[in-house]
Amino acid sequence: MYKKYLTFALISILAFVPQFLPDDESRFDEWSKSLLCPVCQGETIYDSPSEYADDMRSILQEQINNNMTDNDIYEFWVTRYGEKIITNPIERNYEVVLIPLFLVLIFIYVFLRKLYVKK
Amino acid sequence: MIYNLGILISWLSFSVLIYLFFTKSKYRVHLLVRINLFLQIFLFCLLEIGLFLNDFSVSYIANYSAVSTPPLYKFASLWGSLDGSILLWNLCLSIFMFLYLKYYKIENSNLDIKIFSFITIFFVGYTVFSSSPFAGCIELAIVGCNKSTLIPFQNTLISDLGRGPNPLLQNHPLMAIHPPMLYIGYVGMTLPFVAATSRLFKRDQSDDWIDVAERTTYVPWLFLTIGITLGAAWSYEVLGWGGYWAWDPVENVSFIPWLLATAFLHSSKIQKSSNTLLNWNYILIGLMFLSTIFGTFVTRSGVLISVHAFSNGNIGTYLLFGLTIFSLLFIFIGSKNIEYFSGSKKITNWFGKSGFFVLNNIILFSSALIVFIGTIFPLFYETIYDRQITIGRAYYDILVGPMLLVLLGLMIFSIKLSVRNINLNSWFNENSNLLNLSLVIAIFFLINLNNSYFLVVTVAASVILIILTIKNMVKRIRITDANKTYWTGQIAHLGIAVFALGIVLNVTQSYSTEKEINSFQEFEFNNTSFFVYDSIEENKPEKTIIKLPISNEITTKYTSLNIFRNSSQQAISSPAVFRSLANDIYITVKFIDEDSYKLIVRNNYGILIMWIGLFISSISFIPRLKKRV
Known part of the structure; x- marks a missing residue:
């Protein structure tokens, strides 16, 4: 029986520990992972070894050093390259996640209703 | 010479297929399938010979090979661009048609060969009418060829030097194996499609459609797994960005049929054991096949741009046309069987085998749906809102990640699935030590390596899955009555668990x-x-x-x-x-x-660790090789 308590205790620890851990991803990493390198094929400037990405990284580094707000950084890149440069459009466009989730829910509903629970 | 011969033989093969489509004689079917196979092998060899002889009067060779190209990459240039890869596609189709005829043919009807030849006619037709790797060069570019003709016996122009393959494609030997593996996987999805549609066309035919469809799905599934793995390995070794998977459209469209086929390999078992999910399985079989064509359409028509895209004007419309015809065929045959499908039984035990398998299907299909939406989202946005957006890693991390985690959890239960409901209490008592151990490991990871919560739970789940699976294998491997399919599944799951562990390490520690x-x-x-x-x-x-x-x-x-x-x-x-x-x-x-x-x-x-995991999954077919007793 004690094993169950042990499991319960361990799961609780697992659930609560993250609250106390700092988020260690630097702003620079976060941003460089979400900016597309426009001359490369589908790579972010974090991944790309190209010169172009290199230059973009140094501009980004400067912006972060100058404590520019996320909004300003966003505006800076989007006005120059268009929305296409942001590989993580989710934060500003919730529908990008909501539409697929909605469709998945419809699928599950139809699947369970029509295809699966047959009278 | 190669140009004329290639075009004539393509026509010959096309005519043979048309004849095959209309013939009623059994003997002629066997003969024509073999002739077509022979012609396609001949075409393949012919283009290879052309590549090695540097016959630059052929436009394709002038544009995608060069005198200086090393032999291995000359060989691989055959599938280095669109027209050549359609030739490889045709060869694979012809081989599969031959194998189908040999092993899975319906006994009293030619309908399956009719459907098969119809699909083959469609693809061979592309090389005959639209664009062929044998087209002769009639207008030179500065390097290579600018304009080509499909009409034989024209005066061709010969460029001095070929343009050579895309640099990315001649930088690593994996390039010689990765595309054929994928093509075999893609084309192989035709097998279950033909098997199911033809067997369901007339309901007096036998009920073995699910059986044949299942058996014929293993081969493409295996090759797709190997092909995707090799592609990831290639990306890692060659592209120099340190990654292996970018959620690039072409990667996505190879992942979608894989997810669907994996779903089908599970749900078919439920149908076989309890006669449920008939309609669902039919839908999966259709989507597996249609998704390969859709994938080729999306990536080859130039509507989406990616590392792999070699677009060509005609192919988009042509494939869209094919996609429509095959979808209609699929829907038509499905609608003929509505009554039969509605005889599908209801599932009663949600915590037993069928319940878990249904959950597995929901997750795999939803993942496929999400990947599909993510792939076409930019297109959708551009058409509707006139905005260009990029769907990057974050989308898939948020939506697909948790699904795959639940799958890991399901695999843990798959070790000891019975038709009856699982008694969670006794399951817990049996495995509580392991559960606690993996939780301790997870907490250790969380505190020491400061990781995201989601990834830590993945570690816990994969550790417990690996330990349980191996323990189970050691305990039961000698029992001879253990079922082959069961062990195939277990090995595949073990591989996925190892793979998941590798991914977690990679994503968090690098x-x-x-x-x-x-x-x-x-x-x-x-x-x-x-x-x-x-x-x-x-x-x-x-x-x-x-x-x-x-x-x-x-x-x-x-x-x-x-x-x-x-x-x-x-x-x-x-x-x-x-x-x-x-x-x-x-x-x-x-x-x-x-x-x-x-x-x-x-x-x-x-x-x-990831490669080892995928390797283990790829050899999961080994138990199936054992002879039936």
Whole structure:
């Protein structure tokens, strides 16, 4: 029986520990992972070894050093390259996640209703 | 010569297929399928011969091969661009048609061969009417060929030098195996489609459609798994960005049929054991096949741009046309069977085998749906809102990630699934030590390595899955009555668990730095010192390689920059990889001056573990080789 308590205790620890851990991803990493390198094929400037990405990284580094707000950084890149440069459009466009989730829910509903629970 | 012969033989093969479609005689069916196979093999060899003889009167050869191309890549140039890869597609179709005829033919009807030849006619028709790798060159470009003709016996022009394959495609030997594996996987999805549609066309035919469809799905599934793995490995070894999967459209469209086929391999078992999910299985079979064509359409028509895209004007419309016809055929045959499908039984035990398998299907299909939406989202946005957006990693991390985690959880239960409901209480009592152990490991990871919560739970789930599966194998492997399918599944699951562990390590532990360094200097990384020598320039006929030897006291590896002639593309940088089980030190170079360099040094964790996992999944077919008793 004690094993169950042990499991319960361990799961609780697992659930609560993250609250106390700092988020260690630097702003620079976060941003460089979400900016597309426009001359490369589908790579972010974090991944790309190209010169172009290199230059973009140094501009980004400067912006972060100058404590520019996320909004300003966003505006800076989007006005120059268009929305296409942001590989993580989710934060500003919730529908990008909501539409697929909605469709998945419809699928599950139809699947369970029509295809699966047959009278 | 090759141009004329190629076009004539393509026509011949096309006519043979038309004849095959209309013939009623059994004997002729056997003969014509073999003739078509022979012609397709002949076409394949013919184009290879052309590539090796540098016959630049053929437009395809002039544009995608060069005198200086090394033999291995000349060989691989056959599938280095669109028209050639359709030729390979046709060859695979013809081989599969032959194998189908030999092993899975319906006994009293030719309908299956009719459907099969219909699909083959469609693809061979593309090389006959639209665009062929044998087209003769009638207008030269500065290098290569500008305009070509499909009409035989025209005066052709011969360029002096070929343009050569895309540099990315001639930089690693994996290029010679990765595409054929994928094509076999794609084309193989035709087998279950033909098997199911033809057997369901007339309901007096036998009920073995699910059986045949299931058996014929293993082959494409296996090749798709291998093909995707090799593609990831290639991306990692060649592209120099330190990653293996970018959620690039072409990667996505190979992943969608894989997810659907995996779903089908599970749900077919439920149908076989309890006669449920009939309609669902039929839908999956259709979507598996249609998704391969849709994938080819999306990536080859130029509507989406990616690393792999070699677009061509005609193919888009042509494939869309085919997609429509095959969908209609599929819907038509499905609608003929509505009554039969509605006889599908209801599932009663949600916590038993069928319940878990249904959950598995929901998750795999939803993942496929999400990947599909993510792939076409940019297109959708552009048409509807006139906005260009990019769907990057974050989308898939948020939506697909949790699904795959639930799947890991389901696999744990799959070890001991029975038709009856699982008694969760007794399951817990039996495995509580393990559960606690994996929780401790997870907490350790969380605190020490400061990871995201989601990834930690993945570690816990994969550890428990690996331990339980191996324990179970050791305990039960000698029991002879154990079912082959069961062990195939278990091995595949074990591989996925190992793979998941590798991914978690990779995503959370990897880091990189940049070092500026001169020749004959040393640098320190990950507690190892690396010594950088002087760069060496090596001239090959097709490219110049600038190599930089780097030594870690044990071995010396080269990181290099490949500059291809006949190509306007950027130089490709190849990494030096110092590999160990836990991590790879992955170094790429940028040359600043004569003897000063900028190195990007990455510490990539878990790569070898991932490959091992995928390898284990790929050999999961071994138990099936055992003869039936």
